[in-house]
Amino acid sequence: xxxxxxxxxxxxxxxxxxxxxxxxxxxxxxxxxxxxxxxxxxxxxxxxxxxxxxxxxxxxxxxxxxxxxxxxxxxxxxxxxxxxxxxxxxxxxxxxxxxxxxxxxxxxxxxxxxxxxxxxxxxxxxxxxxxxxxxxxxxxxxxxxxxxxxxxxxxxxxxxxxxxxxxxxxxxxxxxxxxxxxxxxxxxxxxxxxxxxxxxxxxxxxxxxxxxxxxxxxxxxxxxx
Amino acid sequence: xxxxxxxxxxxxxxxxxxxxxxxxxxxxxxxxxxxxxxxxxxxxxxxxxxxxxxxxxxxxxxxxxxxxxxxxxxxxxxxxxxxxxxxxxxxxxxxxxxxxxxxxxxxxxxxxxxxxxxxxxxxxxxxxxxxxxxxxxxxxxxxxxxxxxxxxxxxxxxxxxxxxxxxxxxxxxxxxxxxxxxxxxxxxxxxxxxxxxxxxxxxxxxxxxxxxxxxxxxxxxxxxx
Numbered sequence: 460x461x462x463x464x465x466x467x468x469x470x471x472x473x474x475x476x477x478x479x480x481x482x483x484x485x486x487x488x489x490x491x492x493x494x495x496x497x498x499x500x501x502x503x504x505x506x507x508x509x510x511x512x513x514x515x516x517x518x519x520x521x522x523x524x525x526x527x528x529x530x531x532x533x534x535x536x537x538x539x540x541x542x543x544x545x546x547x548x549x550x551x552x553x554x555x556x557x558x559x560x561x562x563x564x565x566x567x568x569x570x571x572x573x574x575x576x577x578x579x580x581x582x583x584x585x586x587x588x589x590x591x592x593x594x595x596x597x598x599x600x601x602x603x604x605x606x607x608x609x610x611x612x613x614x615x616x617x618x619x620x621x622x623x624x625x626x627x628x629x630x631x632x633x634x635x636x637x638x639x640x641x642x643x644x645x646x647x648x649x650x651x652x653x654x655x656x657x658x659x660x661x662x663x664x665x666x667x668x669x670x671x672x673x674x675x676x677x678x679x680x681x682x683x684x
Numbered sequence: 685x686x687x688x689x690x691x692x693x694x695x696x697x698x699x700x701x702x703x704x705x706x707x708x709x710x711x712x713x714x715x716x717x718x719x720x721x722x723x724x725x726x727x728x729x730x731x732x733x734x735x736x737x738x739x740x741x742x743x744x745x746x747x748x749x750x751x752x753x754x755x756x757x758x759x760x761x762x763x764x765x766x767x768x769x770x771x772x773x774x775x776x777x778x779x780x781x782x783x784x785x786x787x788x789x790x791x792x793x794x795x796x797x798x799x800x801x802x803x804x805x806x807x808x809x810x811x812x813x814x815x816x817x818x819x820x821x822x823x824x825x826x827x828x829x830x831x832x833x834x835x836x837x838x839x840x841x842x843x844x845x846x847x848x849x850x851x852x853x854x855x856x857x858x859x860x861x862x863x864x865x866x867x868x869x870x871x872x873x874x875x876x877x878x879x880x881x882x883x884x885x886x887x888x889x890x891x892x893x894x895x896x897x898x899x900x901x902x903x904x905x906x907x908x909x
Contacts, residue, residue: 523748528788530795548833555791558831562787563753566780570755589836598827605820606783608773 461487463573464619465564468492468510468518470502471646472666473579473622475509476634480621481577482514483637489571490515491564495556496526496534501654505645512643521563530554533648540648542659548587549661551648557590561599561618569607574616576603581622581630596620627669635675642678655682686712688798689844690789693717693735693743695727696871697891698804698847700734701859705846706802707739708862714796715740716789720781721751721759726879730870737868746788755779758873765873767884773812774886776873782815786824786843794832799841801828806847806855821845852894860900867903880907 464486468474481488490510494503503520510518525534531553532538538550557580564576580591589595600618604610622630634641646666647656656663658681670677689711693699706713715735719728728745735743750759756778757763763775782805789801805816814820825843829835847855859866871891872881881888883906895902 519752521749521752523788524746525791527744527746528792528795530791548836552833553791554794554833555787555831558790558827559784559787562780562784563748565783566750566755566778567753569779570753589833590831592830595827595830598823598830602783602820602823602827605817605823606780606815608777608779608814611773611814 462575463487463489463571464575464577465568465571465573466490466515466577467560467564467579468506469579470505470509470644471579471662472634472641472644472669473581473630475513475639475641475644476630476637477577477579477621478509478513478515479634479637479639481575481619486575488515489567489573490518491560491567492518492520493560493563494520494522495553496524498533498536498540499645499648499650501650501652502645505643505654509643512640519567523559523563525553525556525559528554540660542657544661548589551661552588555590557595558599565603565606565616568616569609572609574614575619576616577619577621579622580620581625583624583626593620593623596623626672627665628672631669631673631675642680646679651682655680657682687800688712688714688796689800689802690793690796690798691715691740691802692785692789692804693731694804695730695734695869696804696887697859697866697869697894698806698855700738700864700866700869701855701862702802702804702846703734703738703740704859704862704864706800706844711800713740714792714798715743716785716792717743717745718785718788719745719747720778721749723758723761723765724870724873724875726875726877727870730868730879734868737865744792748784748788750778750781750784753779765885767882769886773814776886777813780815782813782820783824790828790831790841793841794834797834799839800844801841802844802846804847805845806850808849808851818845818848821848851897852890853897856894856898856900867905871904876907880905882907
């Protein structure tokens with residue numbers, strides 16, 4: 460029988476790599492994105508395009524307006540995206556975002572009968588977000604295996620985070636080997652509508668550094684040269 | 685300092701009672717409902733009205749269309765709401781609903797600096813839903829205490845489920861003592877736009893039986909006598 464997986468895709472570099480990994484493992488991939496009121500809405504178009512290019516079976520974009528809650532530079536227009544390194548958890552952290560995204564993925568996985576949910580979190584070259592840590596992923600998996608009808612019926616669900624211990628350059632090398640076209644991905648927190656990156660936010664800086672360390676030409680389209 | 689809590693309200697009997705309990709414990713209550721594509725949309729009006737009557741500080745209704753996922757009689761118009769008892773987990777179960785609702789509540793709690801989230805789940809007179817069990821609530825609390833910036837900073841978050849071991853009649857008696865007006869609550873899975881109950885779905889039957897066992901006149905407005 461076909462192995463099904465729900466794959467969270469954000470249009471960025473990490474989740475595109477995760478989708479390629481899941482496809483390489485033979486999963487039929489159902490990709491899920493969120494229109495959550497983020498600044499960088501060009502990632503939604505990128506998500507759909509990447510899903511199609513990498514052979515996703517079906518792509519859904521779920522509307523869930525996290526601006527109603529706010530508390531992040533990504534969902535509150537009055538909080539600026541930092542363009543220099545900051546200490547501690549940065550203001551681009553969106554409260555409970557990965558918990559919320561995984562929860563909706565869990566619902567879809569249950570409806571599909573999928574046994575795996577893939578997420579591109581990363582505890583190495585990340586920005587200090589609490590919901591990108593291995594202990595968070597394990598706790599969500601424990602919850603998932605109590606939360607659903609499938610769990611009661613004895614079906615195990617796995618939360619797969621294949622990038623969790625990889626550096627950005629290792630992720631890029633893995634993706635290049637699997638044929639990911641990173642020019643089609645958008646990582647920037649404040650990308651233009653056309654998907655042009657600022658080159659200055661945390662996400663741009665981690666990405667640029669990753670390409671440099673991997674010794675691979677950075678295909679990112681920047682707003683400024 | 686004021687104790688803040690996020691209280692999930694559905695417009696129904698259980699969550700109205702939970703809100704009254706949280707208020708009686710002295711919490712400033714921020715109430716949260718979801719417009720998730722449910723059949724029984726009259727519960728949204730009831731939620732807002734109950735929050736105001738019981739002294740909620742602020743009420744939010746978040747739009748999140750779970751019809752995109754389907755898999756339940758409450759979110760798929762092609763699946764009928766059963767009007768007789770069924771065995772196993774009924775088709776009114778919405779995949780991962782409580783996980784999703786608690787996740788969004790977690791995000792709001794973090795933004796507010798609230799230390800408690802109240803939810804009206806009930807493991808006794810419930811309908812066999814997996815996400816109404818004590819072990820589910822404990823697993824979500826464990827997750828919540830890893831998922832957020834507040835958790836990293838050492839602030840504990842509690843998931844409070846004060847009805848978890850109560851029968852429907854015990855809940856009703858507790859609510860009456862706290863002054864809850866159950867005529868304003870809507871429990872029916874297929875209530876009319878005016879909030880009139882069918883009297884036949886699982887939710888109506890549990891509720892009607894609860895009033896009978898409590899020896900309290902049922903104030904529910906039914907569609908049929």
